[in-house]
Amino acid sequence: MLKHLYVYMLKCSDNSYYVGVTNDVNRRLDEHNLGEKATAYTFSRRPVELVYFQLFSDYNQAINWETQLKKWSRKKKEALIMENWNKIKELSECKNETSHKNFKQE
Numbered sequence: 001m002l003k004h005l006y007v008y009m010l011k012c013s014d015n016s017y018y019v020g021v022t023n024d025v026n027r028r029l030d031e032h033n034l035g036e037k038a039t040a041y042t043f044s045r046r047p048v049e050l051v052y053f054q055l056f057s058d059y060n061q062a063i064n065w066e067t068q069l070k071k072w073s074r075k076k077k078e079a080l081i082m083e084n085w086n087k088i089k090e091l092s093e094c095k096n097e098t099s100h101k102n103f104k105q106e
Contacts, residue, residue, distance in 0.1 A: 005062035007069065009052040009077065012045035017077050021066045025053050051081045 006025040010018040010032060018041055022028035029050050032042045042048050056062035069077065079087035 003057070005056045005059060006053045007056065007062055007066045008050060008054075009069065009081065010042065010048040011051045012042055012048050014045050016045060017051075017074065018042050018045075018048065019066055019069045019077075021062055025050065052077075 003023075005021055005023055006028075007019070007021050008025050008028065010020075010029070012018060018032075020028065029048070032040070032048045033046055035043050035046055037043060054065065056065065069080075072080075073091065076088060076091045079085075079091060
C-alpha cells in the first residue's frame with residue numbers, strides 16, 4: 001500500500017526546472033545527479049538541486065499537482081519556490097482582453 005508521494009522540483013545547472021513525482025525524494029535526487037538514464041531531461045543538466053517538494057498521502061492529488069506544476073511558467077514556479085503567494089495569485093490572473101475583468105457594459 002502506497003503511504004506517500006512527493007511532488008518535487010529541481011533546478012538544473014542550465015537554470016531550467018524539472019518537476020517530478022516519487023515516493024523517496026532523497027533517493028530520486030541522487031538518481032538525477034548520478035545520471036542513471038542518458039535519455040533523461042536532467043542527464044545533460046547536472047548537477048541538479050532540490051528547490052521544492054510537497055508531500056501527499058493521496059496518489060491522485062500528487063499526480064494532479066505534478067501535472068499542474070509542469071504547465072506553470074518559470075515565473076510562477078519561482079514564486080512557489082520563494083513561497084510568494086501574492087505573486088502566484090498575480091501571475092494566475094487572466095490578462096486576456098476577453099477576461100471578465102475587462103468586460104465593459106455599455
